[in-house]
Amino acid sequence: MRARAMWLEIKDELLGILREPTALFFSVLMPVGFFTFFAAMFGDTWNDAGTAMIVPFGTFGVLAVVLMNPGIGMADARQRGWLRVKRVSGIPLWMTLIAKVTASIPYALAVLGAITASAVLVGGMQFHLGEVAAVFAVLVLGVLPFAFFSLAIGSRVGTNAAAAILNAILMPAAIASGLWFPFEMLPDMVARIGRALPTYHLAQLAMRPLDGGAWMGHLLVLAATAAVGAALALMAYRSARL
Amino acid sequence: MTTVLTVRDVRHAYGDNIALDGVTLSVEAGELVALLGPNGAGKTTLVRSIIGLLQPSAGSVRVVDGSPSQAVVRRRLGVVQQDVGFPTTLTVREVVVGAAARAGVDRSRAKAAMEEMGLSGLAKRRASDLSGGQQQRLQLAMGLVADPVLLVLDEPTAGLDAASRKAFWATLDARRRQGTGVLLTTHIVEEAAALADRVVVLHQGRVVAEGTPAELRRTLPGRRVTARTSVPAEVLRAVDGVVSVAARDEEVDITATEAEPVVRTMLELDPAVSDLVVATASLDEVLIALTETKEELVA
Numbered sequence: 001m002r003a004r005a006m007w008l009e010i011k012d013e014l015l016g017i018l019r020e021p022t023a024l025f026f027s028v029l030m031p032v033g034f035f036t037f038f039a040a041m042f043g044d045t046w047n048d049a050g051t052a053m054i055v056p057f058g059t060f061g062v063l064a065v066v067l068m069n070p071g072i073g074m075a076d077a078r079q080r081g082w083l084r085v086k087r088v089s090g091i092p093l094w095m096t097l098i099a100k101v102t103a104s105i106p107y108a109l110a111v112l113g114a115i116t117a118s119a120v121l122v123g124g125m126q127f128h129l130g131e132v133a134a135v136f137a138v139l140v141l142g143v144l145p146f147a148f149f150s151l152a153i154g155s156r157v158g159t160n161a162a163a164a165i166l167n168a169i170l171m172p173a174a175i176a177s178g179l180w181f182p183f184e185m186l187p188d189m190v191a192r193i194g195r196a197l198p199t200y201h202l203a204q205l206a207m208r209p210l211d212g213g214a215w216m217g218h219l220l221v222l223a224a225t226a227a228v229g230a231a232l233a234l235m236a237y238r239s240a241r242l
Numbered sequence: 243m244t245t246v247l248t249v250r251d252v253r254h255a256y257g258d259n260i261a262l263d264g265v266t267l268s269v270e271a272g273e274l275v276a277l278l279g280p281n282g283a284g285k286t287t288l289v290r291s292i293i294g295l296l297q298p299s300a301g302s303v304r305v306v307d308g309s310p311s312q313a314v315v316r317r318r319l320g321v322v323q324q325d326v327g328f329p330t331t332l333t334v335r336e337v338v339v340g341a342a343a344r345a346g347v348d349r350s351r352a353k354a355a356m357e358e359m360g361l362s363g364l365a366k367r368r369a370s371d372l373s374g375g376q377q378q379r380l381q382l383a384m385g386l387v388a389d390p391v392l393l394v395l396d397e398p399t400a401g402l403d404a405a406s407r408k409a410f411w412a413t414l415d416a417r418r419r420q421g422t423g424v425l426l427t428t429h430i431v432e433e434a435a436a437l438a439d440r441v442v443v444l445h446q447g448r449v450v451a452e453g454t455p456a457e458l459r460r461t462l463p464g465r466r467v468t469a470r471t472s473v474p475a476e477v478l479r480a481v482d483g484v485v486s487v488a489a490r491d492e493e494v495d496i497t498a499t500e501a502e503p504v505v506r507t508m509l510e511l512d513p514a515v516s517d518l519v520v521a522t523a524s525l526d527e528v529l530i531a532l533t534e535t536k537e538e539l540v541a
Contacts, residue, residue: 008343012332019331080327085384088293089344090317242295 013103031061032114039122056179059203061111062143068166070100070147074154075162084242101147134209142202148229155236173199198225244271246392246423252301261287263447274424276434279444285427289396320385320393328369335365345388359383374401395426431526445533465501469518473511481507
C-alpha cells in the first residue's frame with residue numbers, strides 16, 4: 001500500500017512539472033541557454049577541458065531544478081490548501097517530502113541531457129561517455145540535499161516569495177561558487193565565501209570522476225548540508241501554517 | 243451504539259485569544275451532529291483539532307479509539323474542508339485515485355466514489371477547472387473513498403446551488419444510514435435543523451447549548467414578538483423571559499422564552515399597540531438570540 005501511495009505521490013509531482021511548462025523555461029532553458037552562450041563565446045578555449053566544462057554548468061542546471069522546484073511546488077500546494085488535504089489524508093510527512101525531492105531527479109537528468117545535447121550541437125568539445133555518466137550520477141545525487149532547503153523555504157512563505165528567495169540564493173551562490181566564472185575572475189572576498197558554500201563542494205565532487213581529486217571533504221560538507229537541510233525542512237513543515 | 247468521535251474538555255488559545263474553552267461533545271455511529279455558531283465561535287479550530295491539523299493545548303480528541311494525530315487514525319476520516327484549491331495539474335480522476343492510494347484502498351473505490359458524487363463525466367477535467375460546487379463534491383468523493391467511520395464537513399454546502407445541495411444531503415443521509423457518523427459545521431441553520439439528529443451550539447469557544455433541534459426550540463428562547471408600540475425598549479428588556487430586543491422608531495422585535503408576559507406588559511403600558519405578531523422563533527433566531535445573550539452576559 002505504501003509503495004503504491006509513494007509512487008502516486010511521485011507521479012503527481014512529475015505530472016505537476018510536465019503540465020506546468022512555465023517552470024520548464026527557467027529550470028531548463030536558463031542553464032542550457034547560459035551554457036550555449038558561453039560555449040559559443042569561449043568554445044575554442046574549452047577544447048582542452050572537454051567534459052570538464054559540463055561540470056560547472058551542469059551543477060548550475062541541477063541546482064536550478066532542485067533548489068527552485070520543490071520549494072515553489074510546496075509553497076503553491078500550501079497556499080492552495082492542498083497540503084492540508086494531504087496531511088489530513090493520513091499520508092506520512094516523509095512521503096510528501098520524499099516525493100517532491102524524488103520527482104526532481106528525472107527533471108535534473110533532463111537538464112543535464114539538454115546541456116550535453118547543446119554542447120554536442122555547438123560542437124568542438126570532446127566527450128567520454130563513462131565520464132559524463134559518472135558526472136551526471138554525482139550531480140544528481142549530490143544536489144538532493146539542496147532540495148531540503150528548498151522545501152524548508154516553501155513551507156514558510158508564499159509562492160511568489162519562495163521563487164524570489166530561492167532565486168536570490170541560487171544566483172549569488174552559483175556565481176560565488178565559480179560555476180559561471182573561474183575564481184580568478186572573482187574578487188578575493190567572494191572567492192573565499194564561495195569556497196565555503198556547499199554549491200562549490202558539489203561542483204568539486206562532480207569534478208572527481210574527471211580529475212581524480214580529493215572527495216571526502218566535499219562529501220562530508222554535502223552530508224552535513226543534507227542533515228541540516230532535512231532538519232530545517234522537517235521543522236518548517238511541522239510548524240507550517242496549513 | 244459505537245461512539246466514533248469523543249471530544250473531551252478541549253482547550254486551545256492563539257496567544258491571548260481563547261479559541262476553545264473546554265469543549266466536550268461526541269458523535270455516535272450513524273448520527274449527524276450539526277455544529278453551529280457565529281463567526282469566531284471556535285468551530286474551525288475545533289474541526290482542525292478533530293482532523294489532526296492542530297494539537298489542542300489541553301483535552302483529548304478520539305476518533306473511535308485513536309488520536310487523530312496518528313496518520314492511521316486520520317485514514318478513518320472523510321473530510322471536507324473550507325478553502326481548498328486543487329492543483330492545476332491534476333485531473334478529477336487522478337485526485338480521487340490519489341486519495342484511494344493514500345487511504346490504502348483499492349483503485350476501484352475511486353471509481354465508485356466518483357459515481358456516487360456524480361463526477362464520472364468530469365473524470366478527465368482538471369480539478370482546478372471545476373466550479374466551486376463541483377470542487378466540494380470532489381472533496382466529498384475523496385472523503386468517501388475509504389468508507390470512513392466519521393465524516394467531518396466544514397461548511398460543505400457553501401457555494402452550492404439548491405439542486406447540488408439537495409444531492410449532497412442525499413448522499414450524506416445514505417452514508418449516515420450505513421452507520422457513518424457525521425459532524426458538520428454550517429451557517430444554514432434551518433438546513434441543519436432539518437437534517438441533524440443533534441445540534442451543538444458553540445459560542446466564544448464554549449458549548450452553550452446542545453440537543454435535538456426540537457429540544458433547542460423548546461428549551462431556548464423560542465418566541466418572537468413583533469409590534470408597533472411606544473413602550474421603551476429598556477422597559478421591554480426588563481420583562482421576565484426577554485432575551486433580546488431590537489427597536490427602531492416604534493417597531494420592536496423581541497425574542498423571549500414566553501410571549502405572554504411581553505404582550506401583557508405592552509398592552510398595559512400602551513393600549514394603542516398595533517401590528518402585534520407572535521411567532522415561534524426559528525432555530526436561526528434561537529441561535530442569534532442565544533449568542534447575543536451570551537455576549538451580553540460576558541460583557
